[in-house]
Every structure is written in structure tokens, then in C-alpha cells.
Amino acid sequence: MQQGSLQRKARKHGPEVWQFRWSERGQDGKRICRKRVIGTVERYRDSDTARHAVAGLVTEINSNHRWVKRSLLTVAQLCDHFEQRELAGDNIWRMRCVEKSV
Numbered sequence: 001m002q003q004g005s006l007q008r009k010a011r012k013h014g015p016e017v018w019q020f021r022w023s024e025r026g027q028d029g030k031r032i033c034r035k036r037v038i039g040t041v042e043r044y045r046d047s048d049t050a051r052h053a054v055a056g057l058v059t060e061i062n063s064n065h066r067w068v069k070r071s072l073l074t075v076a077q078l079c080d081h082f083e084q085r086e087l088a089g090d091n092i093w094r095m096r097c098v099e100k101s102v
């Protein structure tokens with residue numbers, strides 16, 4: 001099980017961002033380094049709030065045989081995914097859809 005690393009990165013344009021980095025093994029067994037921008041430092045003021053935002057991603061990374069399990073989700077797992085990813089506050093496209101329908 002890994003926790004990954006969370007780093008504060010400067011951008012050429014715009015505010016600094018929190019970047020989550022981890023590594024995993026590919027299907028050929030070679031290590032693949034991955035990274036994902038979590039959000040700006042304006043949105044997540046400290047590393048604790050940024051780490052909390054990335055909790056769902058860490059769970060996904062640490063699950064065994066991630067590619068196989070994607071097709072075998074329970075309803076509870078689907079609900080957890082929807083809450084963590086789709087209803088997240090930084091998911092602005094959903095908020096725009098809600099605003100248009102009101």
C-alpha cells in the first residue's frame with residue numbers, strides 16, 4: 001500500500017497547485033510514474049486539506065487489479081465513486097449543468 005506524495009508546485013501562469021505523485025506497475029511489470037494536479041493552493045490552503053481531497057484517488061490506486069475490478073463494481077462502490085469524484089466541489093461542469101436547469 002502506498003500513500004503517494006503531495007507537493008506544492010509553482011506554475012508559469014496562475015497560482016501554485018497541489019500535485020499528487022505515485023508510481024505503479026504496468027502490465028509488463030515496469031514502473032510507471034504518474035502525477036495528477038489536485039487543485040490550486042487557493043482552494044486547498046494546506047497539505048492536510050489537499051490530502052483529504054485525494055483520499056478517493058489513493059484508495060483507487062491501492063486497490064488490487066484495478067483494471068479488472070472496474071467492470072465488477074458493487075452499488076456501494078459506485079455510490080462512493082460518484083460522491084468522491086462527480087459531486088466534488090471542484091467539479092464545476094456539474095454545477096454549471098445544475099445552474100442551467102434551474
